[in-house]
Amino acid sequence: MSVECINRVRMEQLMITKQLDTVMDHIEGCTTCSQRLRACMEESLMMKEALFSSQPDEQFTAQVMARIFNSQAPFADIETPKLNNVQGLNRKGRLLRVRWPLITAAVMLLVLISMCFTQPTVANWIKSLFGTADTIDVSLLHAEQLGIHHFANIKVTDKGYTLEIKEVVADTARALIAYRLTDPNGKVDNNRFNADMIEFIDALGNSLDASVTGREPLGELTDTGYDKTEYEVAKFMFKNAPETDIVHMRGNINYIGHASEKPEFHDLLRGDWSFALDINMGMARKQMQVIPLHGANYTAPDGTQIAATQLIYHSSAYQIEFQTKLSRVAAKSSTFELPYAHQLGFYMEDQGGNKIGRVNYNAHHKDEDYRSSLGNMYCRNDNKGSSDVISCTYTIYNIRENVPDPARIVIKNYNLPVQTTDSITINLAQLKTQAAVWKTQGDVLTVEEVVGFADSRPYVKQGKGTSLKLIVSGVFVNNFTYDEWVAVDENGHDYQVYINGGGSASYHHLQDDRMTFTLSGGTPDERPFALIDGMQHVPQQLTLTRKVTDKLFTGLNWSIPLPVRIHVK
Numbered sequence: 001m002s003v004e005c006i007n008r009v010r011m012e013q014l015m016i017t018k019q020l021d022t023v024m025d026h027i028e029g030c031t032t033c034s035q036r037l038r039a040c041m042e043e044s045l046m047m048k049e050a051l052f053s054s055q056p057d058e059q060f061t062a063q064v065m066a067r068i069f070n071s072q073a074p075f076a077d078i079e080t081p082k083l084n085n086v087q088g089l090n091r092k093g094r095l096l097r098v099r100w101p102l103i104t105a106a107v108m109l110l111v112l113i114s115m116c117f118t119q120p121t122v123a124n125w126i127k128s129l130f131g132t133a134d135t136i137d138v139s140l141l142h143a144e145q146l147g148i149h150h151f152a153n154i155k156v157t158d159k160g161y162t163l164e165i166k167e168v169v170a171d172t173a174r175a176l177i178a179y180r181l182t183d184p185n186g187k188v189d190n191n192r193f194n195a196d197m198i199e200f201i202d203a204l205g206n207s208l209d210a211s212v213t214g215r216e217p218l219g220e221l222t223d224t225g226y227d228k229t230e231y232e233v234a235k236f237m238f239k240n241a242p243e244t245d246i247v248h249m250r251g252n253i254n255y256i257g258h259a260s261e262k263p264e265f266h267d268l269l270r271g272d273w274s275f276a277l278d279i280n281m282g283m284a285r286k287q288m289q290v291i292p293l294h295g296a297n298y299t300a301p302d303g304t305q306i307a308a309t310q311l312i313y314h315s316s317a318y319q320i321e322f323q324t325k326l327s328r329v330a331a332k333s334s335t336f337e338l339p340y341a342h343q344l345g346f347y348m349e350d351q352g353g354n355k356i357g358r359v360n361y362n363a364h365h366k367d368e369d370y371r372s373s374l375g376n377m378y379c380r381n382d383n384k385g386s387s388d389v390i391s392c393t394y395t396i397y398n399i400r401e402n403v404p405d406p407a408r409i410v411i412k413n414y415n416l417p418v419q420t421t422d423s424i425t426i427n428l429a430q431l432k433t434q435a436a437v438w439k440t441q442g443d444v445l446t447v448e449e450v451v452g453f454a455d456s457r458p459y460v461k462q463g464k465g466t467s468l469k470l471i472v473s474g475v476f477v478n479n480f481t482y483d484e485w486v487a488v489d490e491n492g493h494d495y496q497v498y499i500n501g502g503g504s505a506s507y508h509h510l511q512d513d514r515m516t517f518t519l520s521g522g523t524p525d526e527r528p529f530a531l532i533d534g535m536q537h538v539p540q541q542l543t544l545t546r547k548v549t550d551k552l553f554t555g556l557n558w559s560i561p562l563p564v565r566i567h568v569k
Contacts, residue, residue: 005030005032005033006023006026006036008036008039011036015040018184020037023172038201046559049383054493060332066253072393082550087098090453097227107207124244143169143316146283146284146315146316146415147280147282147284147315148169148170148171148316149167149168149282150167150168150277150279150280151166152165152166152167152168152177152277154273154275154277156273156275157273158271158273159269159271159480161181161182161183161189161269161271161273163180163181163193163251163253163256164180164181165177165178165179165251165275166177166178166180166231168249168277168279170200170279170281170284171281171314171315171316172238172241172284172285172288172315173241173316173317173319173397174236174238174314174316174395174397175200175210175235175238176233177234177236177249178231178232178233179193179195179231179232179233179234180230180231180232181256182230188230188257190230190232191255192256192257192258192267192269193253193256194253194255194256195215195234195236196212196452197251197254198210198236198249198251198253199246199249199250199252200236200247200249200250200279201247201248201250202242202243202244202246202247203244204244204508206240206242207240208238208241208242209238209239209240209242210236210237210238211236211237212235212236212241213237215232216232216233216235217229217231217233218231218232219504237395241285241288242281243424245281245285246279246280246281247278247279248276248277248279249276249277249278249279250274250276251273251275253272253274253275254270254271254272254273254274254275255269255270256271257269262415265390269280275328283315283486284314284315288314288315289312289313290311290312290562291312292309292310293308293309293310293311293563295307296309296560298556300414300556302329303327303328304324304327304330304416304553306322306323306324306325306344306558307322307323308320308409309321309323311334311562311563316397317396318396319393320393320394320396321391321392322392323389323392324342324389324390324391324392324414325389326388326416326459329418330342330388330416330417330418331417331484333421338381339390339392340377340379341415341416341481341550342362342415342416343392343414343415344411344414345359345360345412345415346358346359346409346412347359347409347410347412348408348410348484349407349408349410350406350407351406351407356407357436359394359396363407377393377394378392379391379393406561408562409559409560409562410558410559412554412556413553413554413555413556414552414553415550415553416550416551416553417482417483417549417551418548418549418551419548420441420546420547420548420549421426421437421545421547422438422440422441422545423546424437424438424445424544426447426542426543427540427541428450428540428541429540431447431449431450432449435447438544441475441549442476442477443475443476443478443480443549444474444475444476445472445473445474447471447472447530448472448473449470449471450468450469450470450471451469451470451471451529453468453469454466454467454469454531456531456534459498459500459531460496460533463498463533463534464533465534467531467532467533467534467535468536469529469531469532470529470532471527471529472499472528472529473519473520474518474520474528475516475518476516476517476519476553477516477517478549478551478552479550479552480517480550481550482548482550483499483546483550484546484547485530485544485546485547486544486545487532487542487543487544487545488542488545489542490539490541491539494535495533495535496533496534497530497532497533497544498530498531499519499528499531500519500528500529517542
């Protein structure tokens with residue numbers, strides 16, 4: 001191989017960027033590079049057959065290849081590598097006589113395939129996660145056939161930074177985009193890209209109210225397996241489904257980086273990296289089905305009434321909507337939004353009782369075969385009449401195939417913040433010799449010692465600054481997230497209490513499917529603590545009261561058979 005030879009990575013880059021003709025003089029006279037080019041084409045065909053059933057037009061391919069093989073020009077003898085276990089390819093190495101003067105025709109075919117399969121693609125990312133049970137997103141494996149995969153190939157440059165949007169997978173419930181941001185030196189700098197500035201609007205001007213739910217590296221197939229690439233995937237969930245086949249994706253990107261009061265973290269750069277792409281949602285909208293659920297009602301022992309109202313099937317996900325009429329014990333607070341503080345715990349199972357998806361439900365590991373994931377939950381407070389009615393829509397993806405028929409949803413628990421008055425009075429001087437232990441409703445909080453004072457403002461909204469700090473530990477079978485505490489000193493003055501949520505969450509394998517949250521351990525600087533907001537002295541006596549308990553209600557015995565989905569071709 002001479003110094004002028006083209007390595008495989010460069011060869012694929014030239015194929016992708018349609019610049020292969022710039023090196024054809026060398027390739028035509030170099031057996032090594034000719035063989036490498038042919039191998040790239042073979043691998044592209046192999047990947048396409050392995051990933052998707054759809055193929056380029058066979059007649060077009062045959063015509064292109066016939067022109068290559070029938071050329072009267074000089075040729076080079078090339079032996080291709082063996083490709084085992086690939087349908088449609090000979091298992092034995094074979095000698096191909098490739099003629100190069102009509103290489104332009106071959107490039108047409110190569111570009112057609114390599115544009116989809118030699119560059120990092122969403123399809124490759126999905127395939128790379130296929131063997132990882134915890135992260136696989138098999139709902140998107142057939143994105144190409146479902147008509148929800150689109151090549152964007154957008155590139156915008158300003159201030160030396162280049163933003164690339166390579167591909168989009170989008171249906172009526174969610175979207176994923178593959179992107180890359182590079183600095184003036186060509187170095188990848190994806191962390192400075194803010195996907196929240198991308199919006200999705202249908203042709204009637206209605207916003208899909210998209211929210212970013214996460215991002216992760218994009219993988220690609222290499223000779224050694226699947227590796228991370230320079231691209232990342234941003235994930236979006238839609239609150240509203242599009243009402244038209246065409247959806248406008250608009251990137252209103254007028255800055256990159258982050259603003260910070262600390263100079264070392266301030267890397268904000270203003271500019272214009274705006275872009276637009278029209279996405280055809282025609283196939284996705286045809287596959288969307290809204291199925292009302294009738295008679296699926298449940299009344300819990302505390303008086304909470306829950307009804308499953310509708311099931312929505314999308315190309316790559318499904319949604320189920322529940323409506324809850326709250327009981328009188330439900331707490332109202334200015335520190336949290338009640339619709340989002342109430343969630344159901346349930347799982348899906350097939351006819352054989354195999355659990356195939358779960359939301360807010362914890363079971364023994366031996367029973368778990370969960371592949372679905374909660375992508376998003378949207379709730380609203382309907383406020384019908386004098387009662388609070390909450391409607392929540394759960395978007396679930398990562399279904400191994402489609403929702404099996406028959407299948408059912410089994411509801412096991414729900415949480416709801418309720419008003420409580422449980423309290424403990426502590427003599428702070430006695431903490432030096434004995435910790436104070438508070439027990440109620442299955443929860444345990446231990447106040448261990450006083451360690452001085454700390455600034456509450458980083459932890460408490462509108463915090464008052466210097467605050468008494470207590471070291472605590474505990475075990476909670478209720479949800480803990482929306483608990484509210486108050487402290488009262490010996491003079492009757494009350495203070496807001498903040499309990500640091502540091503600790504570990506562990507599954508407690510009981511029949512009622514409770515999850516135990518543990519506050520414990522850590523280094524001296526990381527130990528769980530409580531701040532008495534604004535208390536700048538150490539009182540002789542302190543009364544702690546939990547006025548709101550984020551209570552977990554378990555032991556529900558309720559299941560809902562799911563209606564059959566009508567498959568759309």
